[in-house]
Structure formats: C-alpha cells, structure tokens
Amino acid sequence: MTAVSIGALAASIVNRWAWWQNALKGNFGPMHEGEPQQGFYRTRFKGGKWEPVAIWLDDETGKWVAYRAGREVDPGEAWNFCRTHPITKEAYDGAINGQPFPDEDETVAAQVAASGHNSGEVDRADEIADQIEAALAGMKAYAKIGDDATAAKALSLRNRLNELSREADKKRDELKRPHLEAGKAVDAKWQPLVKKAKAGADQVRDAIGAWETHKLQEERRRQREAEQALLAAEQAQREQQADVAVMEAPAPTVAPVETAPSPIKPTYGKAASVKVVTVVKDVTDWPALAVYMSAHPDMQTLLRQLAQRALDAGRTNIPGITTEEKANVR
Structure with a gap:
C-alpha cells in the first residue's frame, strides 16, 4: 500500500469519529435515519433507564455494528433513537460496568433500573413510600448547587419526585373514585333538599333581621328625640x-338607658338571640380606607399579591415596592 493510500485510510478512520466528536461539543452535523455515525451514545425506552450504545463500522466486513447495553442490535434502528444523545467513551465504559452516567442522579438511576421488578408481594404504596424516602434523602446532595451539571442531576431527582407524586395521586384517585361516585349519588338525592330548606330558613332569618333592625332604628330615633328634648329643657x-344673682348648680342629667334587644322565643324549636352589630354601609374614600388598613397583615398580603399580578402582566413603575430578577424553575 502506498504512502498516499495509507494516509487516506488513516484520515478516513479518523474522520469516522468526527461527527460524534463534534456532537459531544453540541455541534450536530446532518442526521439521516438509518445512516449511523461512528461513536458512543445512549438511549432508553420511554420511562426506562438510559442504556449505552456503541456504533462503529467494522473494517473487516465493511458493515455497521451496534451494541446496546452489551447486546447486539440493528445499527440503523439504534442510530435513529440514540443520535441526539452522544456520550464520552468514559461514560460508556462506566455504564457498561453498571455505573450511572455522570449526569445522572444515583437514586433516580437505581429506581428506574429497578422499575417493573415488583414481585407482587410488596404493596405498591409501601414501595412508593420507600422510593420517596430514598429520593428525599438524596436531596442532601443538592442543598446548594454550584454548577450546571449538578443542577441537571438535581432536576432529575425533582422529576423523579414529581413522577412518584403523580403515581401516588393516580392510585389514590383510582381507589377513592368509587367512594366519590357513591357520595355524589347521595349528594344528588339529598343536597337539593338541604339547600332548599336552608334557603327558606335564611330568607325567614333575613325578614326577622329586617324587623329587628327597624325596631332598633326606631329605638335610636326615640333616644335622639329624648336627648334633644332634655337639652332643650x-x-x-x-x-x-x-337674671338670678346666685347661680345654682344644674340638676344632673340622666342618659337614656341602653337596653339589649330581647331574644326571640318561638313556640317551636330553639330561641334566637339578637345582637347589635355595626356593619360597613358604603365606602366614601377608598384611598383613606386603604391607608388606614395598610398596616394589617391581611391587607399587606393582598397588596403584595396584587403588585405581583401587575408585574406578571407587564406593568412597571409600581410605586411603593422594589423588584429583583429571579430564575423561576418550572
């Protein structure tokens, strides 16, 4: 073989890895289904664990060869699913030896690898509980995140916790649904009766309240008239x-006696007490009311929520607040 042909062959061999090497840097070249590029990758079935894939062109046969997790597979089909997930040779070797990928959370990798192996003897609720506890224990590694790789692994753990939460909630809903349906049937029969009778009772209560309010207003009117008559006298x-030279001390005045409304005593059922309360009739000055109530914790919470809502809607220059930019992970 001439020096030229040897050099061309060497360049050809080196170039076989070029696509994969560039892909590792995020520079993906053209991708065509069924036309693999030599390199190391990973792939997985939906919801399953990541598995290492090696693809290369056999020099002796001139044919493409692919292995997935140590078993030979169709190169074109393997390429179609792994081509967007290149990995380093070190990551491939580690995975072949049973180690998680460097960017994988160990707890998540272990749980995904063990999924589907429940013998049926273990209650699924207990199994999920154990997995949740293991995942929560793994959170210690992400108490403080200092690089993107750790953030990605932390996100894997978060996704796993959300997945376990959804599975537990789905099972809870499945088991609870028959009871809910039975409850809905009971409500459909009895709630209309409950609401109809209660609405009637409330209407009667409001009528009684209107009468008691009328009596209270009349009593207040008589008290005012008595006070005015006393002042006039x-x-x-x-x-x-x-014109009297010697002034005598005026006789002491007697204020009207405040009497509480009497309870209402029916001939059927329990008596009802009547309590005089002061209620807001109307607001005449919204700004003044807002300033007066601004020190109340509930008012402050409401104002903070309204301010955030305004910011979310794109409003700027909202008076009375300071703002900061914050990354919100969803």
Whole structure:
C-alpha cells in the first residue's frame, strides 16, 4: 500500500469519529435515519433507564455494528433513537460496568433500573413510600448547587419526585373514585333538599333581621328625640335663671338607658338571640380606607399579591415596592 493510500485510510478512520466528536461539543452535523455515525451514545425506552450504545463500522466486513447495553442490535434502528444523545467513551465504559452516567442522579438511576421488578408481594404504596424516602434523602446532595451539571442531576431527582407524586395521586384517585361516585349519588338525592330548606330558613332569618333592625332604628330615633328634648329643657332653664344673682348648680342629667334587644322565643324549636352589630354601609374614600388598613397583615398580603399580578402582566413603575430578577424553575 502506498504512502498516499495509507494516509487516506488513516484520515478516513479518523474522520469516522468526527461527527460524534463534534456532537459531544453540541455541534450536530446532518442526521439521516438509518445512516449511523461512528461513536458512543445512549438511549432508553420511554420511562426506562438510559442504556449505552456503541456504533462503529467494522473494517473487516465493511458493515455497521451496534451494541446496546452489551447486546447486539440493528445499527440503523439504534442510530435513529440514540443520535441526539452522544456520550464520552468514559461514560460508556462506566455504564457498561453498571455505573450511572455522570449526569445522572444515583437514586433516580437505581429506581428506574429497578422499575417493573415488583414481585407482587410488596404493596405498591409501601414501595412508593420507600422510593420517596430514598429520593428525599438524596436531596442532601443538592442543598446548594454550584454548577450546571449538578443542577441537571438535581432536576432529575425533582422529576423523579414529581413522577412518584403523580403515581401516588393516580392510585389514590383510582381507589377513592368509587367512594366519590357513591357520595355524589347521595349528594344528588339529598343536597337539593338541604339547600332548599336552608334557603327558606335564611330568607325567614333575613325578614326577622329586617324587623329587628327597624325596631332598633326606631329605638335610636326615640333616644335622639329624648336627648334633644332634655337639652332643650336645660337650655330653657338656664335662660330663666340668667337674671338670678346666685347661680345654682344644674340638676344632673340622666342618659337614656341602653337596653339589649330581647331574644326571640318561638313556640317551636330553639330561641334566637339578637345582637347589635355595626356593619360597613358604603365606602366614601377608598384611598383613606386603604391607608388606614395598610398596616394589617391581611391587607399587606393582598397588596403584595396584587403588585405581583401587575408585574406578571407587564406593568412597571409600581410605586411603593422594589423588584429583583429571579430564575423561576418550572
């Protein structure tokens, strides 16, 4: 073989890895189904564990060869599913030896690898509980995240916890649904009766309340008239004594006696008490009311929520607040 042909062959061999080497850097070249590129990759079935894939062109046969997790597979089909997931040779070797990929959370990798192996003797709720506890214990590694690789692994653990949460909730819903349907049937029969009778009772209550309010207003009117009459009598007495040399102390006035409304006693059922309360009739000055209530914790919470809603809607220059940019992981 001439020097030229040897050099061409060497270049050809080197170039077989070029696509994969560039893909490792995020520079993916043209990809065509069934036309593999030599390199190391990984793939998985939906919801399953990642498995290492090696693809190369056999020099002796001139045919493509592919192995997935140590078993020979169709090169074209393997390429179709692994081509967007190149991995390093070191990651491939580690995975072949049973180690998780460097960017995988160990707890997640172990749980995914063991999924589907329940013998049936273990209650699924207990199994999920154990997996959740293991995943929560793994959170210690991500108490503080200092690089993108750790953030990606932490996200895997978060996704696993969400997955376990959804599975547990799905099972809870499945077991609870028959009871809910039975409850709905009971409600459909009895709730209309409950609501109809309660609505009637509330209507009667409101009518009684209107009458008691009318009596209260009349009593307040009589008290005001009595106070005005008393003041007028005192004024007249002072005017009559204006020419008297020796002024006598005025007689003490007696304020009207406040009496609580009497309870209502029916001939059937329990008695009802009547309590005088003061209620807001109307708001005449919204800004003044807002300032007065602004120190209340509930008001502050509401204002904070309204301010955030305004920010979310794109509003700017909202007075009375400071803002900061924050990365929100969804």
